[in-house]
Amino acid sequence: MPVPSLCDDDRDALLSAHPLWRLRGDGKAIERTLKFADFNAAFGFMTRVALHADKVDHHPEWCNVYNRVEITLTTHDAGGLSARDAQMAAFIDAAAIAGGAG
Numbered sequence: 361m362p363v364p365s366l367c368d369d370d371r372d373a374l375l376s377a378h379p380l381w382r383l384r385g386d387g388k389a390i391e392r393t394l395k396f397a398d399f400n401a402a403f404g405f406m407t408r409v410a411l412h413a414d415k416v417d418h419h420p421e422w423c424n425v426y427n428r429v430e431i432t433l434t435t436h437d438a439g440g441l442s443a444r445d446a447q448m449a450a451f452i453d454a455a456a457i458a459g460g461a462g
């Protein structure tokens with residue numbers, strides 16, 4: 361099902377509200393790298409995000425190496441960024457703080 365993509369102003373607002381995220385070169389995604397104390401903390405964070413992602417049917421692209429988690433958010437159904445990515449970035453930022461991410 362198609363999802364509306366963000367206009368330029370809404371994309372800029374997303375980046376201002378979530379300064380730890382950077383716009384990917386093609387403008388169609390945002391990225392953040394998080395570092396945790398150890399693998400246990402990183403995987404605990406990923407588990408919380410995964411359960412939430414499945415509940416809201418919006419799934420991150422990510423990579424984990426020990427205590428590092430690299431996350432890309434984009435909306436495939438929009439061909440770029442949508443409000444769903446803003447909502448997911450907010451959830452991830454809160455979960456990152458709770459998980460002690462640096």
Ligand SMILES: C[C@H](O)[C@H](O)[C@H]1CNC2=NC(N)=NC(=O)C2=N1
Pocket residue numbers: 417418419420434435436437438
């Ligand atoms: C059918 C299902 O609702 C869709 O494919 C959902 C699943 N998860 C998704 N995740 C992301 N990141 N983008 C999507 O467009 C998307 N669409």
